[in-house]
Amino acid sequence: MADHLGKNTVLTAGFAQIPKGTTLYEVSTMVGCVLIIDADHDVICDASFTFVMDKTSEFLVSLLLGKSVADGMQEITQVVQERFLAPGQGAVLQAIRAAALRYHEKKL
Structure with missing residues (x-):
């Protein structure tokens, strides 16, 4: 389990539709993203995605850990875009943005 229990953390989620015509769409029409964010530093300390294959989720989580959601998502x-070269990349980014936006709306 990730080390987020002793921190001021929040869980937020975002979802996006996967484009029709992709292989991924045949498995699931939506992708979900759950972020656990350290609210004191606006940093992602854990994440998960609704992919069938665990490696996809594990890889995406490894890209997000330690990244800030405070800078407008530029680094993320x-x-x-550089390292997740798979169908549905745009949907993944939209789901992450939706989760981060929900976090920022509640934080204000």
């Missing part, structure tokens, strides 16, 4: 967007 860049790393996902």
